[in-house]
Amino acid sequence: MELKLKPSESYLKQLSFFRVIIALFCIFQAMAIYPNLLELYGANGMINSEIGDAFISNVLIRPNIQNLYPYLSPYLSAELFSYLVFYIYVLFLLLLTVGYRVRLFSALSWLFHLILINSALHFNYGVEQFTKICLFYCVIMPTGYFAAISKKVINETKNDLIPFISVKILQFHLCIVYFFGGLGKIKGTHWLNGEAIWRSIEQPQFQQFDMSWIAAYPLVLKLLGLFVVFIEISYPIFVNIKKMRGIHLILVIILHLNIAIFMGLRYFAAIMILFNLSAYGYSYLSAFSHQFINRILSVMNKYKRILKNVFATPNIQNYD
Structure with missing residues (x-):
């Protein structure tokens, strides 16, 4: 049940x-x-x-x-x-x-x-x-x-009511942060033309790899900048549409993982991923954990039955 x-x-x-x-x-x-x-x-x-x-x-x-x-x-x-x-x-x-x-x-x-x-x-x-x-x-x-x-x-x-309001506050906080973060980015041209991406990965204090080769592909930088702006400014819309929430959360996590990998801001990326998972991703984590645990229990029960049959005492009848 x-x-x-x-x-x-x-x-x-x-x-x-x-x-x-x-x-x-x-x-x-x-x-x-x-x-x-x-x-x-x-x-x-x-x-x-x-x-x-x-x-x-x-x-x-x-x-x-x-x-x-x-x-x-x-x-x-x-x-x-x-x-x-x-x-x-x-x-x-x-x-x-x-x-x-x-x-x-x-x-x-x-x-x-x-x-x-x-x-x-x-x-x-x-x-x-x-x-x-x-x-x-x-x-x-x-x-x-x-x-x-x-x-x-x-x-x-x-x-x-209090738990419901509390969760909605977490969600509203993230919606405000991402929306206005994206809004601030589209006011200038640095993110729309890819310059901000270039600066982020090539500044000495953030540089993790030699990415100078990407300067030969300005279209890639531009698309990456537009991707960041889109993810942030559309965040309040897609995370609140149930069918789109999971996809957008994955995109947000990918965004922050790239911040960790290419800029070295690992703890900033981690806190943002955890914040997102707490506010919008808990239901997915809960469902996954239940499926995983049930799968483990199913495998354990299967092997338990096999071992029970292997080591069961044979029923020897005496026909004398």
């Missing part, structure tokens, strides 16, 4: 999936940063904190390692304090992943992530901003009802 989930329960599972993959992403990103922790966040890092503060002096409240350290300077060295903040951040993310006191540790993870990115503003780009937004969504949305050791009891009358 097939179990039919109520809409609210399905949305709650989707939001719990969002929490888990965002927390895991943050942990993997933190592990990648760890070898260069002091260079990024330390008092004697690549960019002195006083220089960084000079560019954002108009911000009244900006918690960061440099501003918080004086309160503990009599007890800890600056390097040890940087490591302590980092370790606490990772601990909170682990607790968020397993679903312990989800609302509390979502808020603490978001706060410590904010402290870290505020400590290295000049090294931040899109991935930090989207990670900060996703962690904030974990704070305000009901993401702790499934895959959580502190599992909450579903109250249908209270949570029937």
Whole structure:
């Protein structure tokens, strides 16, 4: 008998999936940063904190390692304090992943992530901003009802509409981001004539391969630029048409995979792919996982029957 989930329960599972993959992403990103922790966040890092503060002096409240350290300077060295903040951040993310006191540790993870990115503003780009937004969504949305050791009891009358609105907020956010990203691209000529593609793959800080040969094929660059603009500006239309959603999601994932491969922005590509899968791709992932698990169970049962027949005790009758 097939179990039919109520809409609210399905949305709650989707939001719990969002929490888990965002927390895991943050942990993997933190592990990648760890070898260069002091260079990024330390008092004697690549960019002195006083220089960084000079560019954002108009911000009244900006918690960061440099501003918080004086309160503990009599007890800890600056390097040890940087490591302590980092370790606490990772601990909170682990607790968020397993679903312990989800609302509390979502808020603490978001706060410590904010402290870290505020400590290295000049090294931040899109991935930090989207990670900060996703962690904030974990704070305000009901993401702790499934895959959580502190599992909450579903109250249908209270949570029937909230999960639905929460998922729609995730979807609306992506629609706004992609649409206005595409709209901004068509205002100029750089994306329409392929120049932006050329610059993206040939800038020294982004260049992963020698792609100079592609300059001989301007039509290819132009088509790639038009492809990016089309994917982004048509995003709100096609992802909200059920028959087109899967195809457009695949195109978006291909777009971000190419950003990771040819520009080296792997974590930005990863957070965008995970965001898309959480907002629009969860039903496909859920269906695929169920089919995969059922297939595995079917194969296991098949071999179980074979082994049972092989090792079964023969029924020997005595005719004496």
